[in-house]
Amino acid sequence: MYPAEFDYHRPGSVADAIKLLQDNPEAKLLAGGHSLLPVMKLRLAQPTALIDISSLSELSGVSEDGDALVIGANTTYHDLMNSSVIKNKLPVLAEASDLVGDVQVRNKGTIGGAAAHADPASDLPAVLLALNAEFKTVGPSGEKTHKATDFFVDMFTTTLEPEEVLTEIRIPDVSNVAGATYLKFAHPASGYAIVGIAAVKTASGEVRAAVTGSVPIAVRLSAVESEISGKDLSDDNIAAAAEKATEGMDFVGDIHASDEYRAHLTKVYTKRALKKIAG
């Protein structure tokens, strides 16, 4: 299957990529391509141009900036799993990456692509929400930084403007993370999350949790967070907090799992994730 015709561009810098986006209003950025190319082959998407940013080294790599981890948007799942900085400082990102797709997908798929695509069943958005990640974008009007809670808007929709490039993801206060996990109930064939729960506890006693897969877009479980906030992570408190996981939430239902089932799984996996970080 061939995609519909398009022009292919490989800019040498983010600035050139932005110029190409301005000149080609129907263009799409190409990074790992493992979400974009399949839908182009099915003609569900027909961009007039692809702007290949996958070889821009300025978007690659993981580095430390004070107490923050800075992850270039082009960093692949494979890179995250094999980065010694990630493994030492924030192993939850490596563990969650290992649950994405399969080896071939992890070799190509990027953290920036996953975030910008905002697939409702994608794994990393939940983890990034629970880690309070910040998203740096660059466009014609300069740089912007978005909180994770602002970045993910809806199914396949983020705050990224058409002429902007997501360049890096920054995880602040890494040393304050005292426990973190990501648990998912995967669809047995596709591996996509039917439900995925990320949970983080900080040294200062804060608990953050986020859900993906069962909802239209990954989102923080704020009712769970306020229920458990300031309390011990005892079994009783965790059970009470997990009961709040469906409060004020809309769940997705499809041929794979009904909305009712996804809501149930969301409570079950919230409980398991909180127990895991309780240690």
Place this chain on the structure above:
Amino acid sequence: MKHEITVTVNGTKHTAEVESRALLVHFIRDVLNLTGTHIGCDTSQCGACTLLLNGQAVKSCTILAAQVDGKEITTIEGLATDGNLHPVQEGFWQEHGLQCGFCTPGMIMSSVDLLGRIPNPDEQQIRHNLEGNLCRCTGYQNIVKSVQFASKKMSGAAGDD
């Protein structure tokens, strides 16, 4: 829109003009006539089109030919050396790791990627790392044995019996 690409495939440099929308698997099969790389599902799921791009297993139905300019590719045809099968190929032969054989080139390329990263994988690691390759004959038991054979052989322990 056409692009000139230069790519090293199985040690040989090739220069060709490709269309923007040409997929890597079509370039490999139809331009270079390396038909060991198969097209299965064509939807990025089955892994029959797996080859090594700069040493990493990738699905060549989900990569544009234009994207591999300047890169190195190994296909199933590039594994044997001087007429001797690669240990993974030998493993699939010895342990009957194939039935119809359609998925085999992709299975073997993913197994080569796996053993490069994890030389002595346990069964769970083998299964986890071959999740991107589907065998519709469901011959997974012997595929696992084939990878175990290759793992032993590559670490110098196989073939004693």
